[in-house]
Amino acid sequence: MSIKKTIVKSLKPGGYFLIDGEPCRVISIEKSKPGKHGSAKANIVAVGFFDKRKRNVITPADRMVDVPLIDKKSATVITDMGETLNLMDSETYETYEVSRPADEELASRITNNVEVEVWDLMGRQIIVRVKSQ
16 A cells, blocks of 8 residues: 555645545644643544545644555546446556546546546545546
8 A cells, every 4th residue: 555654733635644544635624732731633624535425533633644645647548338447547558447437527528538637546546537638
């Protein structure tokens, strides 16, 4: 798995980190000041990247968390097979299958020979946007 460690207080909205092994995008983060009897806390609201579930985490601001490394690549759609798409990597020319995006507007723009941006998070690929038509 491609992950790195970072400290909670360095997270920013729009960034990513793992909650229970699921990559999540940070929506908001509120940090409290350290009190008389404890360390500073961070209240993080995040949305799962793959399952779109909203999660809320309260953790010490100086705790280390896992951050997924995102591998962004370009690919060309070769074949539309219904629920999955056959793609060819623009750099290595290897072919692989990716499931069709859940976003209806994005899925409607995908046709054969169109170039797309694919993100690889923790061994799972997802189409993020259509680059050209």
